Amino acid sequence: MNYIWAGMLLLGIVFSIINNRPDLFTQALMESCTDAVQFMIGLTGIIAVWCGLMSIAKESGLIDKIAVKATPAMKFLFPQEKNKDTLVMMLMSFTANVFGAGNSATVFSLKAMEMLDRENGGSPVASDTMCMFMAVSMSMIQLVPITIIKIRNDLGSQNPSDIIMPSIIVGLIAMAASIAACKYFEARERRRKRCH
Amino acid sequence: MSLILSSISLFFIPALITIILVHGLRNKTPMYDCFVNGAKDGLRTAVEMLPFIIAIFIGIQSLTVSGAIEFLKDLLAPISSPLGIPEELISLILLRPISGSGSLVLAEQIMRESGTDGLIGRAASVMTGSCETVFYVLAIYFGVTSVKKMRHAFHAGLIGYVVGVAASIAICRVM
Numbered sequence: 001m002n003y004i005w006a007g008m009l010l011l012g013i014v015f016s017i018i019n020n021r022p023d024l025f026t027q028a029l030m031e032s033c034t035d036a037v038q039f040m041i042g043l044t045g046i047i048a049v050w051c052g053l054m055s056i057a058k059e060s061g062l063i064d065k066i067a068v069k070a071t072p073a074m075k076f077l078f079p080q081e082k083n084k085d086t087l088v089m090m091l092m093s094f095t096a097n098v099f100g101a102g103n104s105a106t107v108f109s110l111k112a113m114e115m116l117d118r119e120n121g122g123s124p125v126a127s128d129t130m131c132m133f134m135a136v137s138m139s140m141i142q143l144v145p146i147t148i149i150k151i152r153n154d155l156g157s158q159n160p161s162d163i164i165m166p167s168i169i170v171g172l173i174a175m176a177a178s179i180a181a182c183k184y185f186e187a188r189e190r191r192r193k194r195c196h
Numbered sequence: 197m198s199l200i201l202s203s204i205s206l207f208f209i210p211a212l213i214t215i216i217l218v219h220g221l222r223n224k225t226p227m228y229d230c231f232v233n234g235a236k237d238g239l240r241t242a243v244e245m246l247p248f249i250i251a252i253f254i255g256i257q258s259l260t261v262s263g264a265i266e267f268l269k270d271l272l273a274p275i276s277s278p279l280g281i282p283e284e285l286i287s288l289i290l291l292r293p294i295s296g297s298g299s300l301v302l303a304e305q306i307m308r309e310s311g312t313d314g315l316i317g318r319a320a321s322v323m324t325g326s327c328e329t330v331f332y333v334l335a336i337y338f339g340v341t342s343v344k345k346m347r348h349a350f351h352a353g354l355i356g357y358v359v360g361v362a363a364s365i366a367i368c369r370v371m
Contacts, residue, residue, distance in 0.1 A: 002344070004335070005255050012258025019263040032257030036250040044242040048235035055234025057216045060225040099208035107238075110245060110340050117341035124344040134337060135352035138330045139360065144202045145325030151304045152321055157312035164201060166318075166371055167325035170363040174326065178356025185348030 047107045054089070063088045077136065077179070081129045086115040090133055097140040109137055128186055135182035141171030248339035256294050256332065265290050281365060282316050284309070288323060289361055293331040299324055319368040327360040328353075 016025035057063050067084040070091050074081070081087055093108035112133065120127045126134075145167055152160035220227045259265075269286045276283055284306055292299040303324045310316040330353040338346055 005251060008255035008259045011264050012255075012262040015262035015264040015267060016258075018267075021263070024261045025258055028257040028261040029254050032253045033250050035257070036253035037246070039253070040242060040246045040249050044239065047242045048238040051238030051241070052231035052233075052235035053213060053216050055237070056220045056225060056227050056230045059230045060216075060220040060223040060227075062216060062219045095208075099205045101209055104209070106336075109337060111241065113337045113341050114241065117343065120341075120343075122342045124342060126338070126341075126343045126345060126347045126349055130338075130341070130343065131347055131349040131352065134334065134346075134349035135356065137337065138328045138333050138353035139356035140328065141326065144205045145321075146202070146205070147300060148303065148321050148325045151300070152307065152312050152317075155304070155307050155312050157307075157317075159313070161202075163318060163321040163325055166322045166364075166367045170322055170360055170367055171326040173363045174356045174360030177359035178352050181355040182348060182352035185351060189348070 043103060043106065046103050047111075050104055050107050051111070054092075058085065066091065077132050078129045080127070083115070083119060086112060086119065089115060094136065094140060097137070098143055100142050100144055100146055105140075109133075131186070132179070132182050135178045136175065139171070139175040139178035141168055141175060143168070245340050249336065252332070252335045252339055255335075260291065260295055260298055280369075282319070284316050285319060285323070285365070288320055292323065292327055293329055293357060296329045296332065299329070315368050319365050322364040322368060323361060326364060327357055330354065330357045 012025055012028070013022075016022050054063070064084055067088050070087065074087050074091065078087065078090070081090075089108055089112040093105050093112055096102075096105035096108055113130070116127065116130050116133065120130065144161075144164060148163070149160045152163070217227065220230075265287055268290055272286055272290075273283055276286055281289070288299060288302050288306060291302055303320045306320045307317045310320075312318075312321070334346065334350060334353060338349075
Protein backbone atom coordinates (compact mmCIF):
# COMPACT_ATOMS: atom_id res chain seq x y z
CA MET A 1 0.00 0.00 0.00
CA ASN A 2 2.94 2.22 0.90
CA TYR A 3 4.58 1.93 -2.51
CA ILE A 4 1.36 1.93 -4.51
CA TRP A 5 0.19 5.17 -2.94
CA ALA A 6 3.49 6.99 -3.29
CA GLY A 7 3.80 5.57 -6.81
CA MET A 8 0.41 6.92 -7.83
CA LEU A 9 1.25 10.43 -6.66
CA LEU A 10 4.77 10.40 -8.14
CA LEU A 11 3.53 9.04 -11.49
CA GLY A 12 0.93 11.79 -11.48
CA ILE A 13 3.61 14.44 -10.89
CA VAL A 14 6.01 12.99 -13.49
CA PHE A 15 3.36 12.72 -16.20
CA SER A 16 1.90 16.13 -15.55
CA ILE A 17 5.40 17.59 -15.93
CA ILE A 18 6.03 15.58 -19.13
CA ASN A 19 2.76 16.88 -20.52
CA ASN A 20 3.80 20.36 -19.43
CA ARG A 21 0.72 20.79 -17.24
CA PRO A 22 2.00 20.74 -13.64
CA ASP A 23 -0.89 23.05 -12.77
CA LEU A 24 -3.27 20.13 -13.47
CA PHE A 25 -1.61 18.10 -10.75
CA THR A 26 -1.90 20.87 -8.19
CA GLN A 27 -5.49 21.48 -9.15
CA ALA A 28 -6.29 17.75 -8.95
CA LEU A 29 -4.72 17.53 -5.51
CA MET A 30 -6.74 20.44 -4.14
CA GLU A 31 -9.99 19.37 -5.75
CA SER A 32 -9.76 15.72 -4.83
CA CYS A 33 -9.14 16.29 -1.13
CA THR A 34 -12.25 18.47 -1.02
CA ASP A 35 -14.10 15.77 -3.00
CA ALA A 36 -12.99 13.16 -0.48
CA VAL A 37 -14.36 15.14 2.44
CA GLN A 38 -17.60 15.81 0.58
CA PHE A 39 -17.91 12.14 -0.34
CA MET A 40 -17.33 11.17 3.27
CA ILE A 41 -19.84 13.71 4.59
CA GLY A 42 -22.42 12.23 2.22
CA LEU A 43 -21.45 8.76 3.38
CA THR A 44 -21.42 9.68 7.07
CA GLY A 45 -25.21 10.04 7.21
CA ILE A 46 -25.70 6.72 5.46
CA ILE A 47 -23.16 5.04 7.74
CA ALA A 48 -25.02 6.32 10.79
CA VAL A 49 -28.40 5.19 9.44
CA TRP A 50 -27.26 1.66 8.59
CA CYS A 51 -25.28 1.24 11.78
CA GLY A 52 -28.40 2.30 13.67
CA LEU A 53 -30.66 -0.09 11.77
CA MET A 54 -28.17 -2.94 12.08
CA SER A 55 -28.00 -2.37 15.80
CA ILE A 56 -31.80 -2.83 15.95
CA ALA A 57 -31.47 -6.01 13.89
CA LYS A 58 -28.79 -7.28 16.24
CA GLU A 59 -30.70 -6.50 19.40
CA SER A 60 -33.90 -8.09 18.09
CA GLY A 61 -32.11 -11.28 17.08
CA LEU A 62 -32.66 -10.84 13.35
CA ILE A 63 -28.94 -11.06 12.62
CA ASP A 64 -28.66 -14.45 14.33
CA LYS A 65 -31.60 -15.72 12.27
CA ILE A 66 -30.14 -14.53 8.96
CA ALA A 67 -26.73 -15.93 9.88
CA VAL A 68 -28.20 -19.39 10.46
CA LYS A 69 -30.02 -19.31 7.12
CA ALA A 70 -27.02 -18.06 5.19
CA THR A 71 -24.54 -20.46 6.74
CA PRO A 72 -24.24 -23.05 3.91
CA ALA A 73 -23.22 -20.58 1.16
CA MET A 74 -21.08 -18.47 3.46
CA LYS A 75 -19.38 -21.60 4.89
CA PHE A 76 -18.08 -22.41 1.42
CA LEU A 77 -16.62 -18.92 0.96
CA PHE A 78 -15.52 -18.22 4.50
CA PRO A 79 -14.81 -21.55 6.23
CA GLN A 80 -12.83 -19.88 9.04
CA GLU A 81 -15.27 -17.14 9.91
CA LYS A 82 -17.10 -17.85 13.17
CA ASN A 83 -18.46 -14.44 14.12
CA LYS A 84 -22.14 -14.15 13.13
CA ASP A 85 -22.15 -10.34 13.09
CA THR A 86 -19.30 -10.22 10.62
CA LEU A 87 -20.86 -12.90 8.40
CA VAL A 88 -24.12 -10.98 8.25
CA MET A 89 -22.30 -7.71 7.60
CA MET A 90 -20.54 -9.30 4.63
CA LEU A 91 -23.80 -10.78 3.41
CA MET A 92 -25.47 -7.36 3.65
CA SER A 93 -22.65 -5.83 1.63
CA PHE A 94 -23.13 -8.44 -1.12
CA THR A 95 -26.91 -8.01 -1.25
CA ALA A 96 -26.71 -4.21 -1.24
CA ASN A 97 -24.25 -4.46 -4.14
CA VAL A 98 -26.51 -6.77 -6.11
CA PHE A 99 -29.44 -4.39 -5.70
CA GLY A 100 -27.37 -1.42 -6.74
CA ALA A 101 -27.46 0.37 -3.37
CA GLY A 102 -23.88 1.54 -3.97
CA ASN A 103 -23.31 3.80 -0.98
CA SER A 104 -25.01 1.46 1.46
CA ALA A 105 -22.92 -1.39 0.08
CA THR A 106 -19.74 0.61 0.70
CA VAL A 107 -20.84 1.18 4.28
CA PHE A 108 -21.48 -2.51 4.96
CA SER A 109 -18.20 -3.49 3.32
CA LEU A 110 -16.08 -0.99 5.24
CA LYS A 111 -17.75 -2.01 8.47
CA ALA A 112 -17.16 -5.69 7.63
CA MET A 113 -13.49 -5.01 6.88
CA GLU A 114 -13.13 -3.20 10.18
CA MET A 115 -14.62 -6.19 12.01
CA LEU A 116 -12.40 -8.63 10.10
CA ASP A 117 -9.39 -6.51 11.00
CA ARG A 118 -10.27 -6.71 14.67
CA GLU A 119 -10.67 -10.51 14.42
CA ASN A 120 -7.32 -10.65 12.64
CA GLY A 121 -5.80 -8.97 15.70
CA GLY A 122 -4.75 -5.89 13.72
CA SER A 123 -2.19 -8.05 11.92
CA PRO A 124 -0.41 -6.46 8.93
CA VAL A 125 -1.04 -9.61 6.88
CA ALA A 126 -4.51 -10.08 5.39
CA SER A 127 -6.49 -13.11 6.58
CA ASP A 128 -7.99 -15.73 4.23
CA THR A 129 -11.46 -14.39 5.02
CA MET A 130 -10.41 -10.86 4.08
CA CYS A 131 -8.97 -12.01 0.77
CA MET A 132 -12.08 -13.96 -0.14
CA PHE A 133 -14.33 -11.10 0.92
CA MET A 134 -12.31 -8.79 -1.31
CA ALA A 135 -12.36 -11.26 -4.20
CA VAL A 136 -16.16 -11.51 -4.06
CA SER A 137 -16.65 -7.76 -3.54
CA MET A 138 -14.42 -6.87 -6.46
CA SER A 139 -16.50 -9.00 -8.81
CA MET A 140 -19.98 -8.60 -7.37
CA ILE A 141 -22.74 -8.42 -9.96
CA GLN A 142 -25.36 -5.71 -10.06
CA LEU A 143 -28.88 -6.70 -11.15
CA VAL A 144 -29.64 -3.38 -12.84
CA PRO A 145 -26.70 -1.12 -13.69
CA ILE A 146 -29.00 1.86 -13.50
CA THR A 147 -26.51 4.69 -14.23
CA ILE A 148 -25.24 3.17 -17.44
CA ILE A 149 -28.80 2.44 -18.61
CA LYS A 150 -29.68 6.07 -17.98
CA ILE A 151 -26.66 7.24 -19.98
CA ARG A 152 -27.65 4.94 -22.86
CA ASN A 153 -31.20 6.22 -22.72
CA ASP A 154 -30.08 9.86 -22.76
CA LEU A 155 -27.91 9.21 -25.79
CA GLY A 156 -30.89 7.82 -27.69
CA SER A 157 -30.18 4.09 -27.59
CA GLN A 158 -32.76 1.86 -29.34
CA ASN A 159 -32.86 -0.45 -26.39
CA PRO A 160 -31.06 1.02 -23.35
CA SER A 161 -31.69 -1.94 -21.08
CA ASP A 162 -30.71 -4.79 -23.41
CA ILE A 163 -27.30 -4.80 -21.73
CA ILE A 164 -28.76 -6.09 -18.45
CA MET A 165 -28.60 -9.78 -19.32
CA PRO A 166 -25.09 -9.67 -20.83
CA SER A 167 -23.89 -7.66 -17.81
CA ILE A 168 -25.24 -10.23 -15.37
CA ILE A 169 -23.72 -13.11 -17.34
CA VAL A 170 -20.33 -11.37 -17.57
CA GLY A 171 -20.51 -10.48 -13.89
CA LEU A 172 -21.14 -14.09 -12.93
CA ILE A 173 -18.25 -15.31 -15.09
CA ALA A 174 -15.91 -12.73 -13.56
CA MET A 175 -17.07 -13.62 -10.07
CA ALA A 176 -16.50 -17.34 -10.67
CA ALA A 177 -13.00 -16.57 -11.96
CA SER A 178 -12.24 -14.35 -8.99
CA ILE A 179 -13.45 -16.87 -6.38
CA ALA A 180 -11.69 -19.76 -8.13
CA ALA A 181 -8.44 -17.76 -8.25
CA CYS A 182 -8.77 -16.91 -4.57
CA LYS A 183 -9.40 -20.55 -3.59
CA TYR A 184 -6.47 -21.64 -5.75
CA PHE A 185 -4.00 -19.22 -4.16
CA GLU A 186 -5.27 -20.14 -0.72
CA ALA A 187 -4.72 -23.84 -1.34
CA ARG A 188 -1.31 -23.26 -2.90
CA GLU A 189 -0.13 -21.26 0.08
CA ARG A 190 -1.34 -23.92 2.48
CA ARG A 191 0.50 -26.62 0.52
CA ARG A 192 3.70 -24.58 0.63
CA LYS A 193 3.44 -24.05 4.34
CA ARG A 194 3.04 -27.77 4.86
CA CYS A 195 6.22 -28.47 2.88
CA HIS A 196 8.34 -26.16 5.00
CA MET B 197 -37.71 -9.18 -17.49
CA SER B 198 -35.72 -5.97 -17.08
CA LEU B 199 -38.79 -4.36 -15.57
CA ILE B 200 -39.03 -7.04 -12.88
CA LEU B 201 -35.34 -6.72 -12.11
CA SER B 202 -35.44 -2.95 -11.79
CA SER B 203 -38.50 -2.96 -9.53
CA ILE B 204 -36.82 -5.53 -7.27
CA SER B 205 -33.89 -3.13 -7.02
CA LEU B 206 -36.16 -0.20 -6.23
CA PHE B 207 -37.92 -2.05 -3.43
CA PHE B 208 -34.77 -3.44 -1.87
CA ILE B 209 -34.04 -0.76 0.74
CA PRO B 210 -37.65 -0.08 1.84
CA ALA B 211 -38.27 -3.83 2.12
CA LEU B 212 -35.11 -4.39 4.14
CA ILE B 213 -35.97 -1.61 6.59
CA THR B 214 -39.52 -2.91 6.96
CA ILE B 215 -38.23 -6.37 7.84
CA ILE B 216 -35.85 -4.94 10.45
CA LEU B 217 -38.56 -2.77 12.05
CA VAL B 218 -41.28 -5.44 12.05
CA HIS B 219 -38.90 -7.97 13.53
CA GLY B 220 -37.90 -5.42 16.16
CA LEU B 221 -41.56 -4.68 16.99
CA ARG B 222 -42.34 -8.35 17.43
CA ASN B 223 -39.44 -8.85 19.79
CA LYS B 224 -40.20 -5.64 21.70
CA THR B 225 -36.74 -4.26 21.02
CA PRO B 226 -36.07 -0.70 22.28
CA MET B 227 -35.64 0.35 18.67
CA TYR B 228 -35.15 4.08 19.06
CA ASP B 229 -32.36 3.67 21.63
CA CYS B 230 -30.71 0.97 19.54
CA PHE B 231 -30.79 3.17 16.46
CA VAL B 232 -29.30 6.16 18.21
CA ASN B 233 -26.54 4.09 19.81
CA GLY B 234 -25.73 2.36 16.56
CA ALA B 235 -25.66 5.67 14.70
CA LYS B 236 -23.27 7.09 17.29
CA ASP B 237 -21.00 4.14 16.65
CA GLY B 238 -21.33 4.75 12.90
CA LEU B 239 -20.22 8.37 13.23
CA ARG B 240 -17.07 7.28 14.98
CA THR B 241 -16.38 4.86 12.13
CA ALA B 242 -16.89 7.64 9.60
CA VAL B 243 -14.39 9.92 11.30
CA GLU B 244 -11.83 7.11 11.49
CA MET B 245 -12.23 6.39 7.77
CA LEU B 246 -11.86 9.96 6.50
CA PRO B 247 -8.03 10.14 6.44
CA PHE B 248 -7.81 6.95 4.34
CA ILE B 249 -10.42 8.19 1.93
CA ILE B 250 -8.54 11.49 1.47
CA ALA B 251 -5.26 9.66 0.86
CA ILE B 252 -6.80 7.41 -1.77
CA PHE B 253 -8.76 10.15 -3.49
CA ILE B 254 -5.69 12.33 -4.07
CA GLY B 255 -3.71 9.32 -5.35
CA ILE B 256 -6.36 8.32 -7.85
CA GLN B 257 -7.07 11.85 -9.00
CA SER B 258 -3.41 12.70 -9.55
CA LEU B 259 -3.03 9.60 -11.70
CA THR B 260 -6.14 10.26 -13.80
CA VAL B 261 -5.58 13.94 -14.63
CA SER B 262 -1.86 13.67 -15.31
CA GLY B 263 -2.24 11.95 -18.69
CA ALA B 264 -0.63 8.71 -17.49
CA ILE B 265 -3.67 6.80 -18.79
CA GLU B 266 -3.30 8.30 -22.29
CA PHE B 267 0.37 7.36 -22.27
CA LEU B 268 -0.44 3.74 -21.37
CA LYS B 269 -3.17 3.71 -24.01
CA ASP B 270 -0.73 4.71 -26.76
CA LEU B 271 1.65 2.07 -25.47
CA LEU B 272 -0.99 -0.65 -25.64
CA ALA B 273 -2.65 0.35 -28.93
CA PRO B 274 -0.47 -1.86 -31.17
CA ILE B 275 -1.28 -5.06 -29.27
CA SER B 276 -4.99 -4.38 -28.78
CA SER B 277 -6.25 -5.19 -32.27
CA PRO B 278 -4.61 -8.63 -32.56
CA LEU B 279 -6.31 -9.44 -29.23
CA GLY B 280 -9.69 -8.39 -30.64
CA ILE B 281 -10.03 -5.36 -28.37
CA PRO B 282 -11.41 -2.29 -30.16
CA GLU B 283 -8.94 0.57 -29.70
CA GLU B 284 -11.69 2.90 -28.45
CA LEU B 285 -12.14 0.73 -25.38
CA ILE B 286 -8.53 0.76 -24.13
CA SER B 287 -8.78 3.91 -22.02
CA LEU B 288 -11.96 2.60 -20.46
CA ILE B 289 -10.32 -0.73 -19.65
CA LEU B 290 -7.43 1.15 -18.00
CA LEU B 291 -9.53 3.69 -16.13
CA ARG B 292 -12.36 1.44 -14.91
CA PRO B 293 -10.30 -0.30 -12.16
CA ILE B 294 -9.34 2.97 -10.47
CA SER B 295 -12.27 5.35 -10.92
CA GLY B 296 -15.98 4.61 -11.00
CA SER B 297 -17.18 8.13 -11.78
CA GLY B 298 -14.33 8.74 -14.22
CA SER B 299 -15.10 5.59 -16.16
CA LEU B 300 -18.80 6.52 -16.39
CA VAL B 301 -17.90 9.85 -17.97
CA LEU B 302 -15.55 8.05 -20.34
CA ALA B 303 -18.19 5.44 -21.25
CA GLU B 304 -20.61 8.23 -22.09
CA GLN B 305 -17.98 9.87 -24.29
CA ILE B 306 -17.28 6.58 -26.08
CA MET B 307 -20.98 5.99 -26.74
CA ARG B 308 -21.44 9.55 -27.97
CA GLU B 309 -18.65 9.03 -30.51
CA SER B 310 -19.19 5.41 -31.50
CA GLY B 311 -22.96 5.01 -30.96
CA THR B 312 -24.77 3.19 -28.19
CA ASP B 313 -25.93 0.07 -30.00
CA GLY B 314 -22.83 -1.03 -31.91
CA LEU B 315 -20.22 -3.45 -30.61
CA ILE B 316 -18.14 -0.70 -29.03
CA GLY B 317 -21.04 1.06 -27.31
CA ARG B 318 -22.50 -2.16 -26.01
CA ALA B 319 -19.18 -3.55 -24.86
CA ALA B 320 -18.47 -0.26 -23.05
CA SER B 321 -21.88 -0.48 -21.33
CA VAL B 322 -21.50 -4.12 -20.32
CA MET B 323 -18.02 -3.44 -19.03
CA THR B 324 -19.11 -0.54 -16.83
CA GLY B 325 -22.18 -2.51 -15.78
CA SER B 326 -20.37 -5.65 -14.73
CA CYS B 327 -16.70 -4.96 -13.99
CA GLU B 328 -15.91 -3.48 -10.61
CA THR B 329 -13.48 -0.69 -9.81
CA VAL B 330 -11.03 -3.26 -8.44
CA PHE B 331 -8.09 -1.07 -7.43
CA TYR B 332 -10.32 1.53 -5.85
CA VAL B 333 -12.13 -1.16 -3.85
CA LEU B 334 -8.82 -2.74 -2.79
CA ALA B 335 -7.42 0.60 -1.67
CA ILE B 336 -10.50 1.76 0.24
CA TYR B 337 -11.36 -1.57 1.89
CA PHE B 338 -7.83 -2.34 3.01
CA GLY B 339 -7.37 1.35 3.82
CA VAL B 340 -9.58 1.05 6.90
CA THR B 341 -7.65 -1.95 8.22
CA SER B 342 -4.10 -2.28 9.49
CA VAL B 343 -3.23 -4.68 6.66
CA LYS B 344 0.01 -4.00 4.78
CA LYS B 345 0.25 -7.29 2.86
CA MET B 346 -2.86 -7.92 0.76
CA ARG B 347 -1.69 -11.42 -0.23
CA HIS B 348 -3.76 -13.01 -3.00
CA ALA B 349 -6.67 -10.55 -2.73
CA PHE B 350 -4.87 -8.45 -5.35
CA HIS B 351 -4.35 -11.33 -7.80
CA ALA B 352 -7.88 -12.64 -7.41
CA GLY B 353 -9.37 -9.22 -8.10
CA LEU B 354 -7.15 -8.62 -11.10
CA ILE B 355 -7.92 -12.03 -12.60
CA GLY B 356 -11.65 -11.44 -12.12
CA TYR B 357 -11.32 -8.06 -13.82
CA VAL B 358 -9.38 -9.34 -16.84
CA VAL B 359 -11.81 -12.21 -17.28
CA GLY B 360 -14.70 -9.74 -17.00
CA VAL B 361 -13.27 -7.42 -19.66
CA ALA B 362 -12.62 -10.33 -22.03
CA ALA B 363 -16.11 -11.72 -21.43
CA SER B 364 -17.74 -8.30 -22.01
CA ILE B 365 -16.20 -7.99 -25.46
CA ALA B 366 -16.82 -11.63 -26.32
CA ILE B 367 -20.47 -11.55 -25.26
CA CYS B 368 -21.15 -8.39 -27.29
CA ARG B 369 -19.70 -10.04 -30.36
CA VAL B 370 -22.09 -12.97 -29.93
CA MET B 371 -25.29 -11.48 -28.51
